[in-house]
Amino acid sequence: MKRFAFFPGCLIPARHPAMEFAIREALPRLGIEIVDLDNASCCPDPIYFKSKDKLSWLAVAARNLCLAEDLGLDIFTNCSGCTATLSETYHLLQNEVLREKVNKRLKRIGREYKGTSRVRHIVTLLRDFAGYEAIKDSVERPLEGLKMAIHYGCHLLKPSRIMQVDDPNDPSVMENLVTALGATPVRHRNWYLCCGKACQSDEVPSNMMHDLLGTVNDEHADILCMICPTCFGQFDFGQMKVSKQFGEDFHTPPVYYFQLLAFAQGVPYDKLGLERQRFKPDCLRRFETTTIPEG
Amino acid sequence: MPQKPKDSPSGKNKVARIDFRFRRELAEKIEGDLASFCYQCGACVGDCPATTYGSDFNPRDIMLKVLYGLGDELLGENSILWECTNCYNCHERCPQDVKPVEVIISLKNMLADLGIYPPAVEKVIQTFEKTGRTVPLSDAVNRQREKFGLPPLPEVPMEEIQKLIEPDSEEGEKD
Numbered sequence A: 001m002k003r004f005a006f007f008p009g010c011l012i013p014a015r016h017p018a019m020e021f022a023i024r025e026a027l028p029r030l031g032i033e034i035v036d037l038d039n040a041s042c043c044p045d046p047i048y049f050k051s052k053d054k055l056s057w058l059a060v061a062a063r064n065l066c067l068a069e070d071l072g073l074d075i076f077t078n079c080s081g082c083t084a085t086l087s088e089t090y091h092l093l094q095n096e097v098l099r100e101k102v103n104k105r106l107k108r109i110g111r112e113y114k115g116t117s118r119v120r121h122i123v124t125l126l127r128d129f130a131g132y133e134a135i136k137d138s139v140e141r142p143l144e145g146l147k148m149a150i151h152y153g154c155h156l157l158k159p160s161r162i163m164q165v166d167d168p169n170d171p172s173v174m175e176n177l178v179t180a181l182g183a184t185p186v187r188h189r190n191w192y193l194c195c196g197k198a199c200q201s202d203e204v205p206s207n208m209m210h211d212l213l214g215t216v217n218d219e220h221a222d223i224l225c226m227i228c229p230t231c232f233g234q235f236d237f238g239q240m241k242v243s244k245q246f247g248e249d250f251h252t253p254p255v256y257y258f259q260l261l262a263f264a265q266g267v268p269y270d271k272l273g274l275e276r277q278r279f280k281p282d283c284l285r286r287f288e289t290t291t292i293p294e295g
Numbered sequence B: 001m002p003q004k005p006k007d008s009p010s011g012k013n014k015v016a017r018i019d020f021r022f023r024r025e026l027a028e029k030i031e032g033d034l035a036s037f038c039y040q041c042g043a044c045v046g047d048c049p050a051t052t053y054g055s056d057f058n059p060r061d062i063m064l065k066v067l068y069g070l071g072d073e074l075l076g077e078n079s080i081l082w083e084c085t086n087c088y089n090c091h092e093r094c095p096q097d098v099k100p101v102e103v104i105i106s107l108k109n110m111l112a113d114l115g116i117y118p119p120a121v122e123k124v125i126q127t128f129e130k131t132g133r134t135v136p137l138s139d140a141v142n143r144q145r146e147k148f149g150l151p152p153l154p155e156v157p158m159e160e161i162q163k164l165i166e167p168d169s170e171e172g173e174k175d
């Protein structure tokens, strides 16, 4: 077993516990041991709190990294927003002047940031520590014939020099992960667009989502595979809003990748919380003909 | 050559006076000084979703205003800065490592110093400062978790967080 400290953030544990459940089902089947972090806070979020005061934002993020340093483990995130904050903190604090400023703050609570724990997005755990083959082997019901459009979102890939996950102009990691499930990845024309959640105008996100969902529809995808809980919200509730606003029928169910993985590994559909979504991935049910002992 | 700004206070006498105080304040924010390297090539614009899907937003233009020191045009109620989607495309594209999105966030830090936030933004910040989370804990949250066999979420040690986010007055970080 390879061990990693788990940084679940706010959105997944509090708003989408089904996603956390799926992660806890899926990773151990791939030889990855989840070590829980005590006393973590919000990463803090890279949109709102960072807009208030970057130095405080860095200090709180560094404190979260210190918790993993105490355990002597690398830290992994399941939300692209948390990854953005923690990876950027790791990167910025390689600068000594900044590190000293942040450590002055941490001294107030008797902590020191050392930079010994690396930050990893959960996707890279699968790719680099489990491997696509092992994922394929863990799959008990291959999702053959399912077409999955992929929404990479922004912070899994960008800024690439800091995230160091994949080529932001032509990534492949999610395609490979979808292929490992037995499904068929499809790349829609507007795959590189953002979900727009951080934007405070109404115009930008709704126009962008409209364009994006249009090209997802062109591909007749069964599922929109998601890797970020913030994007997920935009495509679940948001998809309904955009459909109404433009008078068009958009209805591709968004599903977080780890729920797909856990399902393919044999976790029953009804245990995965998918019925709570506005757009339900009923297309998965046809793979459930054989009953598999509980995992 | 870029045109002289039209309606800015500094443009009144047809002379652009650079507000260096604004630029110095911005430069004190983390990565706020990077705008100085902008040579106005516009590579950040083509892939900017807020430019493509909005009406007025343009990261090159924002960098130009910073270079001219036109703080007044950026730092007010309903600032255009909030249309940025934080997608990081400009960071990816800029040949000068300006990181326009980081300059924009530094400008938002200046807005925060003035106490100006959109209500939705302020609400999330307050939730974080009160609870250490952006999604607060509640019995309903823990009941949901229980359904998935997950333990209740623990409280965040707020004494630590509050100490960390206090400004640096005694250490002389800010004047």
Ligand code: SF4
Binding pocket: B037, B038, B039, B040, B041, B042, B043, B044, B045, B059, B060, B063, B093, B094, B095, B096, B097, B098, B099, B100
């Ligand atoms: S890409 Fe960089 S150098 Fe070019 S205009 Fe944008 S910020 Fe300036």
Ligand code: SF4
Binding pocket: B044, B047, B048, B049, B050, B051, B059, B083, B084, B085, B086, B087, B088, B089, B090, B091, B100, B101, B104
């Ligand atoms: S981060 Fe903001 S300014 Fe930069 S490309 Fe995205 S929306 Fe435009």
